[in-house]
Amino acid sequence: MPRRSDAKNKMIKTALLLFREKGYHGVGLAEILEQSGAPKGSFYHHFPGGKQELALAVLDAANRFMLRLIDNAFENAGTVEAAVDAVIDDIVELAASEKFSLGCPVTSFSVELTREDGEIRKRADTVLRGWVQRMVEQLEPFSPDQDELKRYTEVFRAVLTTIEGGWIVSQIQKSAEPLLIAKQVFRSMDKLQ
Amino acid sequence: MPRRSDAKNKMIKTALLLFREKGYHGVGLAEILEQSGAPKGSFYHHFPGGKQELALAVLDAANRFMLRLIDNAFENAGTVEAAVDAVIDDIVELAASEKFSLGCPVTSFSVELTREDGEIRKRADTVLRGWVQRMVEQLEPFSPDQDELKRYTEVFRAVLTTIEGGWIVSQIQKSAEPLLIAKQVFRSMDKLQ
DNA sequence: TTTATTCTAGGGTGATCACCATAGAATAAC
DNA sequence: GTTATTCTATGGTGATCACCCTAGAATAAA
Numbered sequence: 303m304p305r306r307s308d309a310k311n312k313m314i315k316t317a318l319l320l321f322r323e324k325g326y327h328g329v330g331l332a333e334i335l336e337q338s339g340a341p342k343g344s345f346y347h348h349f350p351g352g353k354q355e356l357a358l359a360v361l362d363a364a365n366r367f368m369l370r371l372i373d374n375a376f377e378n379a380g381t382v383e384a385a386v387d388a389v390i391d392d393i394v395e396l397a398a399s400e401k402f403s404l405g406c407p408v409t410s411f412s413v414e415l416t417r418e419d420g421e422i423r424k425r426a427d428t429v430l431r432g433w434v435q436r437m438v439e440q441l442e443p444f445s446p447d448q449d450e451l452k453r454y455t456e457v458f459r460a461v462l463t464t465i466e467g468g469w470i471v472s473q474i475q476k477s478a479e480p481l482l483i484a485k486q487v488f489r490s491m492d493k494l495q
Numbered sequence: 496m497p498r499r500s501d502a503k504n505k506m507i508k509t510a511l512l513l514f515r516e517k518g519y520h521g522v523g524l525a526e527i528l529e530q531s532g533a534p535k536g537s538f539y540h541h542f543p544g545g546k547q548e549l550a551l552a553v554l555d556a557a558n559r560f561m562l563r564l565i566d567n568a569f570e571n572a573g574t575v576e577a578a579v580d581a582v583i584d585d586i587v588e589l590a591a592s593e594k595f596s597l598g599c600p601v602t603s604f605s606v607e608l609t610r611e612d613g614e615i616r617k618r619a620d621t622v623l624r625g626w627v628q629r630m631v632e633q634l635e636p637f638s639p640d641q642d643e644l645k646r647y648t649e650v651f652r653a654v655l656t657t658i659e660g661g662w663i664v665s666q667i668q669k670s671a672e673p674l675l676i677a678k679q680v681f682r683s684m685d686k687l688q
Numbered sequence: 689t690t691t692a693t694t695c696t697a698g699g700g701t702g703a704t705c706a707c708c709a710t711a712g713a714a715t716a717a718c
Numbered sequence: 719g720t721t722a723t724t725c726t727a728t729g730g731t732g733a734t735c736a737c738c739c740t741a742g743a744a745t746a747a748a
Contacts, residue, residue, distance in 0.1 A: 309695080309696090323609075323610055324520065325518045325519075325606075326518075326521070327520040327521035328520035328521075330735060330736080331736065331737085332734075332735085332736095341695080341697075342696080342698080343695085343698070343699095344694095344695055344697095345737090346737070346738070347696080348695090352736065352737065353737090402609070403609050403610040409663050409664070409667060410606070413518075413663055413666050414518045414521050416595070416596050416666040416667065416669075417516055423667060426667050430667060430668070456679075459673075459676065460657070460676045460679060462664075463657055463660040463664055463673050463676050464653070464656055464660055464680065466659075466660035466664055467655075467656040467657055467661065468656050470602050470659050470660070470663070471602070471623060471655075471656055471659055473606050473609040474602060474605060474609065474616060474619050474620050474623060475620050475623070476616075476620075480652075480656050483652065483656050486649075486653060486684070487653060487657065487680055490684045490687045491683045493687060494687055502725080523704070524705080524706065524707085525704075525705085525706095534726050534727075535726080535727075536726045536727050537724095537725055537726050537727090538707095539707070539708070540725060541725090545706065546706065546707090690748075691747080693744100693747085694743105694744080694746085696741105696743070696744085697742080697743085698739105698740095698741095698742105699738105700738085701736105701737080701738075701739095702737100703735075703736090703737105704733105704734080704735060704736100705732105705733075705735070706731105706732105706734100707731080707733105708729105708730080708731075709729090709730085709731100710728090710730105711726105712725105712727080712728105713725080713726070713727085714723100714726085715722105715723085715724070715725085716721100716723070716724080717721080717722070718720080718722090
């Protein structure tokens with residue numbers, strides 16, 4: 303059963319950009335369909351669960367993108383510091399190319415749905431934890447001992463948190479500086495102890 | 496010209512809570528009016544500029560709240576570390592009491608309006624800078640030299656950024672831990688250098 | 689070519705969206 | 719008490735919201 307249409311992917315890609323800019327509730331299905339060029343009548347064929355199912359698909363696409371970004375950064379770096387710097391630099395480059403108008407591909411719209419204890423929040427939680435875990439996994443070939451890995455887990459958690467905050471503040475201030483703070487955070491936590 | 500009605504304040508308080516939970520676009524005026532108990536017909540009397548003017552008023556109220564939180568924390572603390580800890584603890588207590596469903600009073604909804612270069616984004620920018628500035632001002636009576644103040648400005652910026660990220664991740668993970676990371680960030684940046 | 693499946697065209701649902709206009713009620717200043 | 723101002727009741731605007739339905743087109747499997 304091969305795919306005969308790329309309408310679904312076009313909708314997901316477009317929704318990702320729009321959600322990151324205006325949030326989940328800030329984007330209507332009409333805008334997504336129009337901007338993606340996808341046929342209007344096919345939305346509920348591809349997403350029987352409606353807008354929420356689309357958001358879940360968007361979350362998965364965003365997750366794949368960020369995991370690729372992490373893998374790429376760690377594989378092309380010789381040290382942990384260089385890898386973390388690369389992750390942050392890549393994000394800064396992305397954010398700057400988007401004129402600091404688009405937020406984190408995951409938190410920017412999932413955060414609006416944190417009361418209702420629904421699928422979107424849970425998956426966003428899993429995704430965020432996965433990023434930390436992936437960074438730790440990328441560190442294992444460098445074979446630090448288990449205690450060191452545990453310590454880096456904490457450090458990566460802090461870096462990720464700072465990146466999330468930096469991404470938002472970058473949107474507000476239209477500047478790369480807040481995102482770059484995550485580098486300082488890593489350095490100070492890495493050198494210390 | 497004394498105020499004969501508290502409808503305006505009730506609308507602002509209610510809108511602050513709803514915006515923090517579901518974002519700017521996630522809340523309708525009808526819900527705000529209903530939940531605040533404010534008379535329906537008086538909205539555009541108090542806010543001729545409509546929903547955007549309400550959002551600006553909400554921003555100012557949120558700013559006053561956070562400035563009070565900062566002042567209170569610094570005035571009741573003997574050291575910088577204790578003051579920063581108090582700020583974070585207060586925020587954690589607030590977020591926990593709200594079951595981690597409500598975001599930062601400023602960024603949670605301003606972030607949806609960062610493309611259109613409007614008043615809301617600009618004021619949110621000013622407000623965030625004001626928090627850092629206020630923390631530095633609260634440090635001056637302890638009379639560190641000018642270089643030290645400049646260094647603490649950087650540290651406070653990092654702490655604030657981590658708090659912002661921690662607040663969001665706390666919403667996603669329904670846990671206080673991400674917010675508490677800001678303490679580690681301060682400690683490591685403070686001790687180092 | 690026939691059959692089965694996947695996808696789309698087109699139209700329409702009630703509900704909610706932000707916003708507005710007007711008249712009158714409530715309270716203040718005089 | 720009269721005037722001026724502040725506030726609210728009411729009902730409405732067109733637009734957009736997410737969602738749904740059916741018939742048929744397009745493509746794959748037989």
